Amino acid sequence: MMLSCHDLGWSARGTPIVRDVSLAIREGETFGLVGPNGSGKSTLLRLMAGLLEPSQGGVRLKGASLASMPRRSVAQALAFVEQHAESGERITVRDAVELGRTAWLSPLQPWTAGDDAIVARALGDADMTGMEARFWHTLSGGERQRVHLARALAQQPEILLLDEPTNHLDIQHQLAILGLVRQLPITTVIALHDLNQALGCDRLGVMHGGRLVALGPPDEVLTVPVLRDIFGVAASFLIDPADGSRIIRFHPAS
Amino acid sequence: MTLASAGKPRASRLALSGRAALAALLLVAAVCAGAAIGETSIPLPVIAKALANRIFAAGYPLDAIDEGIVWNYRLTRAIVAACCGAALAVSGVVLQALLRNALADPYILGISAGASTGAVTVAITGLGAGAISLSLGAFAGAVLAFLLVAVLARAAGGGVSVQATGQIILAGIAGSQLFNALTSFIITKSANAEQARGIMFWLLGNLSGVRWHDVRLAVPVAILGVAVCIWHRRALDAFTFGSDSAASLGIPVRQVQILLVGTSALMTAVMVSMVGSIGFVGLVIPHATRFLVGVRHARLLPASALMGSVFLVGADIASRTAIDGQVLPIGVITALVGAPGFALILIRGRRGR
Numbered sequence: 151m152m153l154s155c156h157d158l159g160w161s162a163r164g165t166p167i168v169r170d171v172s173l174a175i176r177e178g179e180t181f182g183l184v185g186p187n188g189s190g191k192s193t194l195l196r197l198m199a200g201l202l203e204p205s206q207g208g209v210r211l212k213g214a215s216l217a218s219m220p221r222r223s224v225a226q227a228l229a230f231v232e233q234h235a236e237s238g239e240r241i242t243v244r245d246a247v248e249l250g251r252t253a254w255l256s257p258l259q260p261w262t263a264g265d266d267a268i269v270a271r272a273l274g275d276a277d278m279t280g281m282e283a284r285f286w287h288t289l290s291g292g293e294r295q296r297v298h299l300a301r302a303l304a305q306q307p308e309i310l311l312l313d314e315p316t317n318h319l320d321i322q323h324q325l326a327i328l329g330l331v332r333q334l335p336i337t338t339v340i341a342l343h344d345l346n347q348a349l350g351c352d353r354l355g356v357m358h359g360g361r362l363v364a365l366g367p368p369d370e371v372l373t374v375p376v377l378r379d380i381f382g383v384a385a386s387f388l389i390d391p392a393d394g395s396r397i398i399r400f401h402p403a404s
Numbered sequence: 405m406t407l408a409s410a411g412k413p414r415a416s417r418l419a420l421s422g423r424a425a426l427a428a429l430l431l432v433a434a435v436c437a438g439a440a441i442g443e444t445s446i447p448l449p450v451i452a453k454a455l456a457n458r459i460f461a462a463g464y465p466l467d468a469i470d471e472g473i474v475w476n477y478r479l480t481r482a483i484v485a486a487c488c489g490a491a492l493a494v495s496g497v498v499l500q501a502l503l504r505n506a507l508a509d510p511y512i513l514g515i516s517a518g519a520s521t522g523a524v525t526v527a528i529t530g531l532g533a534g535a536i537s538l539s540l541g542a543f544a545g546a547v548l549a550f551l552l553v554a555v556l557a558r559a560a561g562g563g564v565s566v567q568a569t570g571q572i573i574l575a576g577i578a579g580s581q582l583f584n585a586l587t588s589f590i591i592t593k594s595a596n597a598e599q600a601r602g603i604m605f606w607l608l609g610n611l612s613g614v615r616w617h618d619v620r621l622a623v624p625v626a627i628l629g630v631a632v633c634i635w636h637r638r639a640l641d642a643f644t645f646g647s648d649s650a651a652s653l654g655i656p657v658r659q660v661q662i663l664l665v666g667t668s669a670l671m672t673a674v675m676v677s678m679v680g681s682i683g684f685v686g687l688v689i690p691h692a693t694r695f696l697v698g699v700r701h702a703r704l705l706p707a708s709a710l711m712g713s714v715f716l717v718g719a720d721i722a723s724r725t726a727i728d729g730q731v732l733p734i735g736v737i738t739a740l741v742g743a744p745g746f747a748l749i750l751i752r753g754r755r756g757r
Contacts, residue, residue: 201648225654232652235645238506239699245644252642253654257635298645305653 152177152309152337153198153228157207160197167193169206171362173355175309175339180332182348182368183341185357186381191341192233194357195313198339199230211309225253229302230311231295237286244282246297247272250304269304275334276300277326292323299327303334312340316347345372345381346397356380369396378403427710431486434717438482439474441721443729446470446478455479476615484614485720485734486713487626488675489685493693493712494630495668496686497705501640502661506749507573509686510546510672514579516681518549519673520607521583521590527603528594539621542673545583550669553579609682609735611720618678629671630709636664637701644699682735684742685712691749 154174160167168190175181183191196202198209200216209216211227229250237246250272251265273279276296281289289297295315302310312331316324328347331338342348354371356364358380364371377385377398384401439451454474456462492510499508510516522545526538556575587607591600606613633640639660642650651657675682693708719737726732 196648199652201651221651221656222654225652228652230648230652232645232648235649237644237646238504239644240694241644241699245641245698245700249642249644249653252638255638257638 154210158197158204159206160193160202161205166360168360177337179352180338182351182354184348184354189357190360191357192313195311195341199311200224222253228309229305229307231298231302231315233313241286243284243297247300247304250301272300272303275303292319309337314341431713434714435482438717438721439478442724480614480616480619481611482717483619484622485611485716487622488679489712489716490709491626491629491671491675492685493689493708494633495672497690497708498633498664498668501643503572511683513576514549514553514583515546515669515672516676517580517583518545519676520681521545521587523677524587524590528590539674539677542677543670546669546673549579549583606680608733609680610733611679625674629667632667634705637705640701682738684738688742688745
């Protein structure tokens with residue numbers, strides 16, 4: 151078990167945002183988090199990344215309590231890609247990706263050729279090779295997201311947490327990012343809005359009102375009653391004649 | 405591959421020592437210029453001999469007045485100016501990185517104003533005595549001012565860590581005004597006319613009273629403070645995308661923020677307690693340096709320290725020579741250069757967004 155939460159809860163000024171979430175992420179799986187706006191997906195991810203302090207329960211990373219681990223050890227095992235991380239600095243793509251090595255370098259350790267190789271591979275994996283010298287402010291939204299992903303990969307994590315990485319991207323880049331994430335040989339937890347895209351995950355967790363209300367393989371979790379009760383839509387399932395996979399078509403709830 | 409990977413660090417280490425030597429040379433040249441140029445200009449050989457006499461007891465026959473001017477007056481001034489420039493510039497770099505705000509610097513955020521209030525309180529009400537307690541008073545004032553500004557910014561919805569850039573600057577302006585008013589209040593209420601005149605002159609930035617005991621405080625504080633910041637260069641880089649991103653990159657955010665803001669406040673406070681609050685160095689030097697060496701702190705911090713030192717030694721020379729027979733407060737010179745620089749950053753910052 152890579153990452154697990156037990157009875158996890160977090161409140162903002164007395165209002166519970168996440169409550170009683172117990173969840174175990176398995177090694178190597180792609181785990182999708184879905185749920186309507188405000189259901190607590192982002193907060194749960196931030197709790198699992200150790201960026202928020204739980205008000206109840208806790209998170210365990212590879213068996214150890216996340217709260218008691220030094221940030222540096224956490225970062226060597228777990229990387230987090232936020233939704234909108236921006237910078238006004240004149241940094242290049244290479245600078246941004248090199249930041250991923252921070253957790254592996256102590257103040258006296260020099261940058262080595264090994265770090266260069268890891269950064270080059272991360273850039274390649276995120277399909278950003280050749281863009282190293284571009285400045286951050288000249289990049290499109292999709293390119294920025296790929297740089298964030300490359301930075302997370304340069305961290306060489308065993309677990310990657312992604313908060314709606316396809317938000318605001320055009321369809322081509324959405325599919326490219328998701329395809330890339332699925333190919334990665336690491337454990338991934340990914341918050342998604344598009345339920346058809348979520349069908350491609352190994353397992354899904356459905357959040358509603360801060361609680362984890364369903365958990366399991368996509369076909370078992372995204373059922374007509376769940377879509378009606380949680381997401382407030384009617385749905386029919388279709389088979390794509392191209393490859394035989396299921397897709398969901400949504401209708402307004404009557 | 406093994407050859408290439410073995411060759412690269414060695415080459416960069418060589419380049420590093422080369423750059424360090426060049427930096428040291430520039431610094432020494434600036435300090436020597438500071439000692440040579442003035443109302444009566446003293447030729448460089450005389451300066452070299454005066455230094456040799458004092459440091460190695462070389463026994464060159466020299467005019468005692470010249471030697472005294474060089475050793476007790478101009479050299480101390482130049483060294484303290486260099487320390488002060490380095491400390492303020494590095495404080496600016498650190499605050500800009502941690503607050504992710506291009507306009508952050510110890511002067512604008514009210515840290516200098518708080519340090520002035522603290523120092524004036526100690527000087528006039530006589531809490532303790534001597535240079536150390538003056539610096540301590542300044543440090544207490546500086547920390548208090550920063551906390552107040554941070555709390556105010558957070559209450560106004562900006563927060564220290566959030567992207568909203570305006571609030572902390574507005575809070576800084578409010579804080580500066582408050583602490584400047586407090587300083588004036590304390591001076592008016594408690595100081596006699598002569599004290600008041602001296603303090604007013606000092607508040608604008610004044611290196612005239614600087615002697616060797618100031619050097620003994622300024623040099624270690626500047627070197628230690630700059631070293632602490634350089635030690636955290638990678639942590640400062642990690643704040644590029646905000647504090648959450650820094651945390652996920654493995655930085656203990658709260659700990660680093662407290663340590664580095666504290667270091668900046670301490671450096672600023674010690675410098676303010678000696679030479680008064682000098683504006684714009686912490687703002688303009690980091691930006692000029694970024695323009696030259698880029699945004700990565702491994703280069704930006706040492707380069708800013710060097711630029712700040714050289715700039716402030718130059719500003720001190722200008723303040724002594726601009727008007728015949730009169731010394732301008734150094735803050736006047738830095739503001740004359742800094743205010744247009746500030747305007748330029750505002751305009752460029754707007755275009756960048």
